[in-house]
Amino acid sequence: MEHLLEHIIIGLALGSVYSLVALGFVIIYKATKVVNFAQGELVMVGAYICFAFTVQAGLPFVASFLLTLIFSVILALAIERLALRPLIGEPIISVIMVTIGMSAVLKTLVQLFWGTTKKNFPEVLPDVTVKIGGLPLEIEYIAAFILALLLFVIFSLFFKYSRKGVAMRATAFDQLAAASMGIGIKNIFAMSWCIAAIVSCFGGVIVGVIQDINTDLGHVGLLVFPAVILGGLDSLLGAALGGLFIGVLQKVCEGAAHEYLGLGGFGNVASFLFLVVILMIKPYGLFGTEEIERV
Amino acid sequence: MSLLDVTGITLTFRGLAALMNVSFTIEEGEILSLIGPNGAGKTSMLNCISGRYHPDEGDIAIDGKSILSMKAHRRTEMGLSRTFQNIALFKGMSVLDNLMVGRHSQMKYGLLASMLYWGKARRHEDMHRRRVEDVIDFLGLSPYRHQVAGRLPYGVQKRVELGRALAAEPRLILLDEPMAGMNLEETEDMARYILDINEEWGVTVLLVEHDMGVVMDISDKVVVLDFGSVLATGAPEEVQQDKDVIAAYLGGEDETFLGR
Ligand SMILES: Nc1ncnc2c1ncn2[C@@H]1O[C@H](COP(=O)(O)OP(=O)(O)OP(=O)(O)O)[C@@H](O)[C@H]1O
Ligand SMILES: [Mg+2]
Numbered sequence: 001m002e003h004l005l006e007h008i009i010i011g012l013a014l015g016s017v018y019s020l021v022a023l024g025f026v027i028i029y030k031a032t033k034v035v036n037f038a039q040g041e042l043v044m045v046g047a048y049i050c051f052a053f054t055v056q057a058g059l060p061f062v063a064s065f066l067l068t069l070i071f072s073v074i075l076a077l078a079i080e081r082l083a084l085r086p087l088i089g090e091p092i093i094s095v096i097m098v099t100i101g102m103s104a105v106l107k108t109l110v111q112l113f114w115g116t117t118k119k120n121f122p123e124v125l126p127d128v129t130v131k132i133g134g135l136p137l138e139i140e141y142i143a144a145f146i147l148a149l150l151l152f153v154i155f156s157l158f159f160k161y162s163r164k165g166v167a168m169r170a171t172a173f174d175q176l177a178a179a180s181m182g183i184g185i186k187n188i189f190a191m192s193w194c195i196a197a198i199v200s201c202f203g204g205v206i207v208g209v210i211q212d213i214n215t216d217l218g219h220v221g222l223l224v225f226p227a228v229i230l231g232g233l234d235s236l237l238g239a240a241l242g243g244l245f246i247g248v249l250q251k252v253c254e255g256a257a258h259e260y261l262g263l264g265g266f267g268n269v270a271s272f273l274f275l276v277v278i279l280m281i282k283p284y285g286l287f288g289t290e291e292i293e294r295v
Numbered sequence: 296m297s298l299l300d301v302t303g304i305t306l307t308f309r310g311l312a313a314l315m316n317v318s319f320t321i322e323e324g325e326i327l328s329l330i331g332p333n334g335a336g337k338t339s340m341l342n343c344i345s346g347r348y349h350p351d352e353g354d355i356a357i358d359g360k361s362i363l364s365m366k367a368h369r370r371t372e373m374g375l376s377r378t379f380q381n382i383a384l385f386k387g388m389s390v391l392d393n394l395m396v397g398r399h400s401q402m403k404y405g406l407l408a409s410m411l412y413w414g415k416a417r418r419h420e421d422m423h424r425r426r427v428e429d430v431i432d433f434l435g436l437s438p439y440r441h442q443v444a445g446r447l448p449y450g451v452q453k454r455v456e457l458g459r460a461l462a463a464e465p466r467l468i469l470l471d472e473p474m475a476g477m478n479l480e481e482t483e484d485m486a487r488y489i490l491d492i493n494e495e496w497g498v499t500v501l502l503v504e505h506d507m508g509v510v511m512d513i514s515d516k517v518v519v520l521d522f523g524s525v526l527a528t529g530a531p532e533e534v535q536q537d538k539d540v541i542a543a544y545l546g547g548e549d550e551t552f553l554g555r
Contacts, residue, residue: 163402166388170396173385180345181463182371182400 005133007255008248013141013210015247016148017043020203022224022239023155024196030159030172030234031192033092034084037099040221041106042197046072046204047213048110051119061124069201076197080190088189103218111215121208144206151199152240159236168192172234223250223271226278246271296359298323298467298499299344304353306339306523313339314350315523321467321516326493326500328510331520332544337503338380340520341469344501345377346370357467371400374466378456378473380503386445390436390455393444394427397462401426430458434488450481457488467499468492474506482506486513511535519543 021039028036049071053064079102087095125143129136159165171178171188179185203220207213227242250267257266297320306314314336321327329337342348344355346367354361362370376397385393402423431437434454439447444455453473460468470489474482486509492498504510510517511531519526519540527537534540 163399166392166395167399169388169392170385170399173387174383176347177379177383177385178396179367180347180371180377181396181459182368183396184366184368 003255003259004252006135007251009132009135009137010141011248011251012244013144013247014251015244016145017203017206017210017243018220018224018227018246019148019240019243020151020199020206021220022227022243023152023236024199024203025224025228026234026236026239027155027168027199028192028196029228031168032084032189033172034095034099035233036196037096037221038079038103038106039196039200040218040223041103041110042072042076042200043204043207043220044110044213044215044217045075045106046197046201047208047217048114048119048204050201050205050208051114051121051213054122055119061122065205068205069198072197072201073194076193077190080193084193085186085189088186103221107215107218114215116215118212118214120212124209138210140210144210147202147206148240151202152236155195155199156236164188164191219268222275223268226271226275229278246274249274297321298325298357299501300354300356300359301340301344302354302356304340304343304350304355306336306343306348306350312523314343316353317520317523317525318353319518319525319528321499321501323466323499324493324497325515326489326502326513327516327518328502328504328514329518329520330504330507330510331526334522335520336523337520338471339523341377341471341501341503344370345375345469368400371463371465374464375469376400376460376463376465376467377469378453378460378471380471380475382449382452382456384444384452384456384459386443388444389441390431390439390444390447390458391427391441393455393459394430394462395423397430397459398423398427398464400463426464427462430462433461433491434458450477453477453481453485454488457485461492461496461498465498467501469501469503471503472505473502474504474509482509489513 021043024039024042025036028034028039046068050064050068053059053067054061057064059067083098083102084095087098125139128139130139130142131137132142159169167178167183168188168191170181171183171185175185178188204213204217207217207220224243224246227246228239230238230242230245250271253270254265254267257263257270299321301320302318304314304317305312317336317340319327329340331337339348343350346362346365350363355363357373357375362373365373385396388396402419431440434457436451436454436458439451439455444452447455457470457473460470473489474485477485489500489502490513493500502510502514514531516529517531517534518528519534519537521543526543527534527540529537
């Protein structure tokens with residue numbers, strides 16, 4: 001295949017966005033055992049809000065990015081507080097259904113405000129290309145990859161060493177025991193949504209910078225699903241690697257289908273095929289088993 | 296003033312009473328054992344104290360101040376900590392991390408400071424590590440320090456759970472059947488640890504335990520529950536002689552209950 005290296009590198013850049021989305025999934029799952037089907041929509045909202053600040057309000061990119069971060073965190077806190085917290089103690093499947101409903105609401109709201117046509121961010125980074133393995137590559141892709149890597153390292157350290165991170169892991173294992181150790185469970189839940197919103201917001205803005213955005217962007221939530229399940233739902237590293245893998249798979253399959261079969265847009269098909277295969281191999285990996293324990 | 300005052304606690308589950316008008320007090324420095332047959336309401340009582348269950352009636356106070364309106368995690372800050380009848384460790388985390396979580400209530404430093412690790416936060420971090428090391432030494436856990444808690448032998452897990460509760464530097468520790476499922480040697484070790492916690496660490500102990508030999512040996516005071524009500528309260532010798540207690544246990548299947 002002629003452009004294999006190119007496909008792989010672009011796949012890695014795209015995959016780094018997927019990794020961020022997967023990270024968001026895993027962080028919420030780890031702390032609250034909720035599989036958040038609105039994760040992709042958080043990415044989409046982040047992208048559109050940043051678009052609104054930069055293009056529609058004409059703010060400098062850095063300012064609008066910071067505002068977008070703040071907006072995302074507030075949105076996530078509102079979702080957690082208003083839609084999910086009242087459901088603490090309800091069957092986990094109810095909570096998951098709420099996140100599915102949430103994804104539809106968010107998508108509709110975005111379509112209401114911005115319509116369904118593609119939107120473009122202005123050029124944010126200088127128009128520089130870097131040569132990797134003899135290939136010219138736009139700097140956006142490299143920046144995306146490095147940014148995602150950085151976030152991954154920061155959150156890994158956070159979970160491993162910080163007081164709050166350790167408390168979040170503990171809560172994931174045993175909420176009652178965590179509460180009896182002085183951990184405020186509700187704070188932990190709110191915090192996990194905050195972090196998930198932050199990584200999603202980064203993901204959305206990165207997508208905006210490396211390509212167009214449209215309201216199908218929320219699909220990344222589903223696209224990364226196989227990555228998350230492969231990674232075992234609660235592993236940060238698994239999510240990150242899984243995300244990269246899906247990105248590369250998508251780009252390479254798309255390139256191959258184009259070159260050999262003359263088909264366009266095969267990338268999404270490939271990732272969803274992969275999802276089907278993963279679910280066939282690991283159908284119960286999804287929600288795990290529920291343990292009921294008397295204390 | 297007593298360290299813990301339990302007054303007239305009644306707890307029902309859909310009309311069925313698990314606890315009926317239960318009262319007792321624990322003085323600072325005591326070891327008080329709460330005993331009774333299966334289903335008597337011992338664990339329910341601990342859950343009321345730790346904040347897991349909310350009693351329908353009555354009051355629970357520490358130093359004379361009611362704690363009933365406090366959330367479980369706030370009660371930990373008041374100096375309460377506990378272990379569970381079914382081990383409730385953070386199974387996928389290392390022993391060290393489990394103990395560090397135990398210190399959560401003592402840690403004042405927030406997100407940024409603990410991530411960046413500087414100045415005062417750093418000194419506090421060192422202090423927390425030292426306290427955790429003290430607990431590890433005391434319970435002989437150093438060989439297991441970096442092992443995943445959920446994969447340790449049962450007896451060791453019980454010790455880690457005790458360590459986690461101890462790491463919180465409680466004034467009052469609630470132990471729910473710490474010897475359950477242990478062999479003779481492990482039981483003796485655990486009894487020793489409880490005595491040391493009480494005498495050397497100055498922690499007041501509320502012990503729920505079925506092993507009557509141990510209970511009669513180490514308790515200052517015993518409260519006997521039966522079908523959710525207090526049957527007798529007193530020194531171990533008194534309770535052993537109490538005719539209600541004897542009657543309750545001789546009638547039941549638990550004939551060896553009073554030990555000797
Ligand atoms: N969450 C609950 N929901 C309904 N009933 C409960 C609950 N917790 C306890 N009970 C009931 O309350 C009563 C007392 O139970 P509890 O667990 O406190 O007994 P126990 O003295 O600790 O017994 P054991 O020695 O077996 O541990 C039992 O009848 C039990 O079924
Ligand atoms: Mg019990």
